[in-house]
Each structure stands twice: as C-alpha cells, then as structure tokens.
Amino acid sequence: MAFALPLLALVALGPQFVTAGIIDRRSVLSVSDADWDAFNSSVSGRLQNGVPMLAPCYTNYNGQQQDVDSQVCDALQQNRANHLFVTDQFGGYQESNWGGCQKTGDNCAMKLTVPDTETPTSRPCMQGSVPTRYVDAQSVEDIQKTLQFASDNDLRLVVKNTGHDYTGRSSAPDSFALWTHNIQPPIELTKAFVPEQCSDAVGDVITVGAGQQFGGVYEWANANGYRVVGGTYAGVGMAGGWLTGGGHSMLSPELGLGVDNVQQIKAVLPNGKYVTANRCQNQDIFFALRGGGGGTFGVVAEISYSVHPKKDMQFARVAIDGTNDDVVAELISILVENADKWASEGWGGYVLMPVGRSSMISLGTSLLDLSDAQESMQPLFDLANRPTDGGTVGNASIATADYSDVLGGIIAATESQILPSSAWTMATRLVPQEYFVGDNQQQLSSTLHDIMIVAKGQKVPAQSTLMLYATTPYLYSQTMTKEDKVGGQDASSVTPAWRHGLWHVLFTRQFDGTTTDQSVVKNLWQTTHEMINPLRDLTPNGGAYQNEADPFEPNPAHSFWGQENYDRLLQIKNKVDPTNLLTVHNGIGWDKTDGKYSCYPDVKSSCPASGEPATPNDEFFGLPKLSAVVDYVETYMEHVTE
Ligand SMILES: Cc1cc2nc3c(=O)[nH]c(=O)nc-3n(C[C@H](O)[C@H](O)[C@H](O)COP(=O)(O)OP(=O)(O)OC[C@H]3O[C@@H](n4cnc5c(N)ncnc54)[C@H](O)[C@@H]3O)c2cc1C
Structure with a gap:
C-alpha cells in the first residue's frame, strides 16, 4: 500500500528547514517515497506525518495556506488544557516550547487563555521540533523495524512516549520518531513474581507496556488494594523517561525510587536485539536502564514492577x-x-x-x-x-x-x-x-x-x-x-x-x-x-x-x-550503540x-x-x-x- 499522507506543507519549507550541526544525519525529507512506502508496509501502515498538535487551527502551516476545519479546531481548543488529551496527540508536548524551535522562535503554540483564535489566524504554524515522521508503534517488531530503518537511512531518531520531558529529549527538528504511547496492554499482576532466570520471588509485581501512564496504574492499584511508587501526574509514562531517569514519588521516602521498584525490563537494543534485563541476566543493561536516561540505551517495551499493599x-x-x-x-x-x-x-x-x-x-x-x-x-x-x-x-x-x-x-x-x-x-x-x-x-x-x-x-x-x-x-x-x-x-x-x-x-x-x-x-x-x-x-x-x-x-x-556511574554507563553505551543511534541532549554519549x-x-x-x-x-x-x-x-x- 502506498504511503499516501501529504508531504506538501513540509516540502514547501525548503532547505532552511533542515538545520545542520557539525555532526549530522540525513534529512527525513531526503528519503525516497518508494523507501517510505516499503517501510510503511513493513510496519502495517503505522507510519504517519508528524504534525504539531494545534496546526489544524492555523490558516498557514509551514508557509502554506490551508483550510481550517472548525470542528477539529474547536475540539483542540477545548481540550488543549487536558493533559491526558495532549499525551494522546503525537504532535502534543506538555511544555509547548519543546514542540517549537526555541533557537529560531518557530512554533505552533497558542496563548495561555482558551480559546485563542487570534494567534492561528495572524501568523503561521511552524513545524519547530515536532518530528517530521513517526511510527505509531504497537509491538516489539514495530520498534525493531523502526530502529533498523532509522539506522539504514541515517536519520535523526527520537523516542517519544508522553511528551512530558522537561529537557526536550522527545522532540527534534527534522527527525524521525518512534511513538510508544499506544503500547498499552492490560496491566497484569503476578503474585510472588520470579524474574526470568532468577530463582527467588520478589513479591507482587505488575507487568505493563511501554506506553502505560500513571493514571491507569493508580486506578488499577486502588481497585486491587495496592500502592505504587509513581509520578504525581496521571499523564506521565511509567516505563519510558520517568523510569529510565530515576522516577521519584511522594512514596519514595518509604518505598524508594522507580528504579528501586522495577524488577525486570524488556527492551529492544539499538542493534534490534530484544533482551530481558534483571538482576540475573543482562545486568549491564539493567544497570543502564535504571538511571542512565531515556532514549539512550534501548527502547523499553515492557517492565515488571513492584506493588505494595495499601496503607x-x-x-x-x-x-x-x-x-x-x-x-x-x-x-x-x-x-x-x-x-x-x-x-x-x-x-x-x-x-x-x-x-x-x-x-x-x-x-x-x-x-x-x-x-x-x-x-x-x-x-x-x-x-x-x-x-x-x-x-x-x-x-x-x-x-x-x-x-x-x-x-x-x-x-x-x-x-x-x-x-x-x-x-x-x-x-x-x-x-x-x-x-x-x-x-x-x-x-x-x-x-x-x-x-x-x-x-x-x-x-x-x-x-x-x-x-x-x-x-x-x-x-x-x-x-x-x-x-x-x-x-x-x-x-x-x-x-x-x-x-x-x-x-x-x-x-x-x-x-x-x-x-x-x-x-x-x-x-x-x-x-x-x-x-x-x-x-x-x-x-x-x-x-x-x-x-x-x-x-x-x-x-x-x-x-x-556521579563519575563512577557515568564511566560505566559510557562504556555500556559504546558497546550497545557504537553508532549513537539513540542519543538525547545531555545524555550518555x-x-x-x-x-x-x-x-x-x-x-x-x-x-x-x-x-x-x-x-x-x-x-x-x-x-x-x-x-x-x-x-x-x-x-x-x-x-x-x-
Ligand atoms: C507535569 C509533570 C509532572 C511530573 N511529575 C513527575 C514526578 O512526579 N516524578 C518524577 O520523577 N518525574 C516527574 N515528571 C518528569 C518526568 O519524569 C519526565 O518528564 C519524563 O521524562 C517523562 O517520561 P515520558 O516517557 O512520560 O515522556 P517523554 O517526553 O515521551 O520521554 C522522555 C524521555 O524518555 C525517552 N523514552 C520514552 N519512552 C521510552 C522508552 N520506551 N524506552 C526508552 N526511552 C524512552 C524519550 O526518548 C525521552 O528521552 C513530571 C513531568 C511533568 C511535565
């Protein structure tokens, strides 16, 4: 099936859209339609154009005049204050500046008051740092194929989950993204969970997918008589940036950080290998994914995580x-x-x-x-x-x-x-x-x-x-x-x-x-x-x-x-990702x-x-x-x- 989404608004930007540093990868726009089509078929048609969330309200998008669908726009205006709604949109970012390009001033934001009908009719919506194309991943295979395609075509790869990141690590100009948000299988409880290849049980554990958000976890925990160490925000993702960066909670003084509660992580490494990491196997990966930072060592697909009796x-x-x-x-x-x-x-x-x-x-x-x-x-x-x-x-x-x-x-x-x-x-x-x-x-x-x-x-x-x-x-x-x-x-x-x-x-x-x-x-x-x-x-x-x-x-x-952790993390990074396929601002490597x-x-x-x-x-x-x-x-x- 041909990849039919229109590229006109992006193409019209011309070369100035592609900002280049000393190290650079290929522009997303330089990949041929035939290659995109073949790739799109391989991921069951889950390739999409990345569009800033509020673009449909603008009369001009990336320099091209466009018709505004007032129904779509009204819904966006009404819902843009709803943080969960924003996480459901690929082009939505919790801090709107990370969807824009802060260096050039290009953005597609709206004012703090709702509705804002003036901004979208008085100036253009610009792509900013919203990735140009993305895969709405639903499976481990989708993750593997996306990493492979980015690597084969030397594209700037971004991993995005909820778009909550405060430091801009889930967006980048002229990039290709892997969106993990919709990998949300039902939460599964295992009593007396034994991590794979270990012999001892580690207590009650839930297993969740890459896109799981805390709102759903808390609902589940309340209904099942548990407390869970998690972020104090319904929209934050449990298995992505929050966990891999540390993950603090109101319960952390008593029950530790997210990294102290995760018992097992399944992840796709930059070379496409799907691994299980815990205290008994792939310990280096387990170490790196518990604090080394998101978007750096691999793509987490599933985690198994301790839950605690309600008190x-x-x-x-x-x-x-x-x-x-x-x-x-x-x-x-x-x-x-x-x-x-x-x-x-x-x-x-x-x-x-x-x-x-x-x-x-x-x-x-x-x-x-x-x-x-x-x-x-x-x-x-x-x-x-x-x-x-x-x-x-x-x-x-x-x-x-x-x-x-x-x-x-x-x-x-x-x-x-x-x-x-x-x-x-x-x-x-x-x-x-x-x-x-x-x-x-x-x-x-x-x-x-x-x-x-x-x-x-x-x-x-x-x-x-x-x-x-x-x-x-x-x-x-x-x-x-x-x-x-x-x-x-x-x-x-x-x-x-x-x-x-x-x-x-x-x-x-x-x-x-x-x-x-x-x-x-x-x-x-x-x-x-x-x-x-x-x-x-x-x-x-x-x-x-x-x-x-x-x-x-x-x-x-x-x-x-800390220097000791950093040195070990850098060694692991060089081993698992020698071409730096997965990198983030201020991240390891x-x-x-x-x-x-x-x-x-x-x-x-x-x-x-x-x-x-x-x-x-x-x-x-x-x-x-x-x-x-x-x-x-x-x-x-x-x-x-x-
Ligand atoms: C309103 C708000 C409340 C918050 N509350 C808390 C809190 O209570 N406690 C706390 O510790 N932090 C909190 N945070 C910070 C939060 O930990 C970070 O924003 C975190 O980066 C969010 O991760 P995410 O996956 O949801 O977001 P994203 O922005 O989508 O991703 C963040 C980073 O993780 C990477 N990533 C995403 N998914 C994966 C994956 N599957 N595998 C590998 N890398 C991945 C991305 O590439 C990016 O580098 C809060 C943030 C906001 C905006």
Whole structure:
C-alpha cells in the first residue's frame, strides 16, 4: 500500500528547514517515497506525518495556506488544557516550547487563555521540533523495524512516549520518531513474581507496556488494594523517561525510587536485539536502564514492577501567605530545620512556592499515627495559625486518608497549576542531608530565600515558582541490601545524590509558548539557569535529577550520575550503540555538535565551580551579592527588551 499522507506543507519549507550541526544525519525529507512506502508496509501502515498538535487551527502551516476545519479546531481548543488529551496527540508536548524551535522562535503554540483564535489566524504554524515522521508503534517488531530503518537511512531518531520531558529529549527538528504511547496492554499482576532466570520471588509485581501512564496504574492499584511508587501526574509514562531517569514519588521516602521498584525490563537494543534485563541476566543493561536516561540505551517495551499493599496515610495540607517576605523566610526556615526529622519519619510530598502567591504544602507519611503526625507538623501549623490583622498567616489541616485520595487531590492541584499550552524553563538541585543540620541550616535557608527575593525582583514575562520536593529515598536507601546500595553489584545508575539527598529543589518558570522572540526565551532560560547557581555552589556534593533538570546543567556527568556511574554507563553505551543511534541532549554519549540539538537556545553555563569542590564565597549569602544579582538581571532585561 502506498504511503499516501501529504508531504506538501513540509516540502514547501525548503532547505532552511533542515538545520545542520557539525555532526549530522540525513534529512527525513531526503528519503525516497518508494523507501517510505516499503517501510510503511513493513510496519502495517503505522507510519504517519508528524504534525504539531494545534496546526489544524492555523490558516498557514509551514508557509502554506490551508483550510481550517472548525470542528477539529474547536475540539483542540477545548481540550488543549487536558493533559491526558495532549499525551494522546503525537504532535502534543506538555511544555509547548519543546514542540517549537526555541533557537529560531518557530512554533505552533497558542496563548495561555482558551480559546485563542487570534494567534492561528495572524501568523503561521511552524513545524519547530515536532518530528517530521513517526511510527505509531504497537509491538516489539514495530520498534525493531523502526530502529533498523532509522539506522539504514541515517536519520535523526527520537523516542517519544508522553511528551512530558522537561529537557526536550522527545522532540527534534527534522527527525524521525518512534511513538510508544499506544503500547498499552492490560496491566497484569503476578503474585510472588520470579524474574526470568532468577530463582527467588520478589513479591507482587505488575507487568505493563511501554506506553502505560500513571493514571491507569493508580486506578488499577486502588481497585486491587495496592500502592505504587509513581509520578504525581496521571499523564506521565511509567516505563519510558520517568523510569529510565530515576522516577521519584511522594512514596519514595518509604518505598524508594522507580528504579528501586522495577524488577525486570524488556527492551529492544539499538542493534534490534530484544533482551530481558534483571538482576540475573543482562545486568549491564539493567544497570543502564535504571538511571542512565531515556532514549539512550534501548527502547523499553515492557517492565515488571513492584506493588505494595495499601496503607493509610497521615496527610497534612498547609497554605501560607506568599506576599510577605518575612513570612516566606520563616516558612523556609521551618521547612529546612525540620526536613531531617521529617525524612526520618517517612514524610514525603511537595512544597510549591509560586513567587508572590500563597505557598502550598502537601506532605504525607504512612509511618506515623495521627497524633504523632500532628505533633511532628506542629511548627508548620503554628505558623499557619498565627493571627494577623485580617485573620491568620495561612491555614492547615491534617487527617488520616486513603493514599489514592491523597494522590488524586495532589494530582488535581498540580494540574490546576499548569496553564494550557504553557512553555516552561527549569533548573534544579538535589540537596544532601548535611545541609539540613547544624549551622548549614541557616546557609541553606538564606540561599533559598534569596532565590525567592531575586525571582520576585526580576521583570520577566513568566510565573516563577520555587518547589521543594521531599521525594528523595533517603530513608528507604538506608534499608537497601548491600548489593543494591551505591557501589553494590545490583546498584542502579542514578546519581548517589538521590541516596544522601533530602530535597529535590526546582526553580521553574511558566510562560506564553507563542513567544517568537528568541531573545526573550533565551533570557528566561539564562536567568532560570543562574537562579540555581547559588545552590550549586553551596552543595558541590549534591546532584540533579536528569528528568527535571536544567538542560544547561553545568556538569551533567557529575550531577546526573556521579563519575563512577557515568564511566560505566559510557562504556555500556559504546558497546550497545557504537553508532549513537539513540542519543538525547545531555545524555550518555551525546555530542553537542549534533544538529539534533540545533533548536536549544544558546544559554551560557555560568557556574564553573559546579561538579568541583566549590571555592568558599562568604559574600554570596549576604546582601551585596544578592543585590548585584538583581541589578544584573534588571539591566539584562532592559537590554533585551530595548
Ligand atoms: C507535569 C509533570 C509532572 C511530573 N511529575 C513527575 C514526578 O512526579 N516524578 C518524577 O520523577 N518525574 C516527574 N515528571 C518528569 C518526568 O519524569 C519526565 O518528564 C519524563 O521524562 C517523562 O517520561 P515520558 O516517557 O512520560 O515522556 P517523554 O517526553 O515521551 O520521554 C522522555 C524521555 O524518555 C525517552 N523514552 C520514552 N519512552 C521510552 C522508552 N520506551 N524506552 C526508552 N526511552 C524512552 C524519550 O526518548 C525521552 O528521552 C513530571 C513531568 C511533568 C511535565
């Protein structure tokens, strides 16, 4: 059967569409129709043109006028705020900037308000980084054939699952994609699961496909009396980027990361070989796929993953005024001073501090009874209940709750914070436990508070938020077997900073994805990148979570994996993928000159000390340095908006 999808809009772009780096592969458009047709037949007609999700609303797509189907467009307008709907569209990305080309300003986004009828009629929709063609894979054979075709034709290959990636690893200009989203066989429970070629059972395990999303897993778990370590978002994929990058959860303090819960992974390697990896066979692959990062070592087709009996949770919910700097400082101090104790009591959860707005704290533990939990949370409750002229500083509640209700509430709250079609910048740090004790508490508190003050002072067209995630497996890691611990024969490849860290700190900015002025986008990234530098300097032995990371992280080898893991991962990578078929930005074995990354803005990494022992800089925590940063940012903003 001939591959009949129209290519006109793409062809019309001409050569300027194909951006080239020093290393480059062949343009997708240079493959002959006959070759595409033959390939399409071999994957049962599952080859498609990649079209930006909102393109059907635009009157001009890639320079070609087109008719708008108002019914299709209305549905897109109504649903673009629905995060699950976005994951169901190949051309949809959770952070709209990764569907565009941030270096050139080309995109096909819409404004944050729904509906946006002005943008699609006033300027063209551009392909940006949405892959030009893709295979809607349904089977292991589809994966194998797609890898083979990409390799034979020397194409830029992208693996996309849900498109949640914060660092642009599931999109690339002029690329060919493998879409795993629809590989979703029914969830299968095995009691007393024995990994293949092992002899011992590892407890109750579910087996899911590459495209499985957490929403479905949580529904299944609730109905079957289990808890599952998973992302706090229904749309995130369980077996793709989340797992291969580490995977944290509100339950991680008690039950570990995703990589600690996966018992077996079946994956197609870059050479097409379908392998089973676990603690008893293909251990190198098992190591690499548990932290080495998505889209790098192979394509995960299926995972078998531990599930845990349901337990109630003591769940505390606190809101604190975010408009008063003194209150914000006090809140941060309370959180820092109690973090070590709370970690030892199994508290996990999220602190969201949108700059200038109320902070929201959601923390839960299954290791305390209600009265101990109340006592533990008292410092936070005292702050929330403190009287002010008009009422109290905030409000707080604590109760025993069913875990799935807690999760449902947090997911709904998180979703409400994400604006439709918004673009995001991000920079993060895993902060080791030692900064939460003794004199270090003061330094950490003031560093975090300075970030809030600097962010408040910056005139940027974005909503800035500092997030403090108590989702590290610090407590759990102390209970791991010798073999699973860092350096042990069954260890995973995530940075050891996860094991000795208490918080995953994120600074994010949400902005209007229709922005075509590259200098504005670049500045948002640059200032986001710099915002975390004080924390990088303070915690040279910390790390960063590769899935929720600054794409311009100064020393990714050190931050994402640690040198020892990195060295082993690089060796494995060279062995399983000598031609670098599967590469991602800042991933193991990536080459920054590859044209695949030509849409990343030119952000200057300005933290040379990161990854090396920091040079002490007392001034950094004092006001002179802080005001210097504010001045710098303001001058910079005036400069770029002139
Ligand atoms: C709203 C939101 C909430 C989040 N919540 C959490 C959270 O609670 N905990 C947490 O740890 N993280 C969270 N994340 C981050 C999440 O872990 C990353 O976005 C992750 O990359 C998503 O993986 P994905 O497969 O769903 O997405 P994609 O963007 O499709 O893929 C991400 C990466 O994985 C690769 N990949 C995808 N599928 C496969 C596969 N089958 N085999 C090999 N590689 C593959 C891709 O090539 C890409 O490099 C969240 C992100 C968002 C946007």
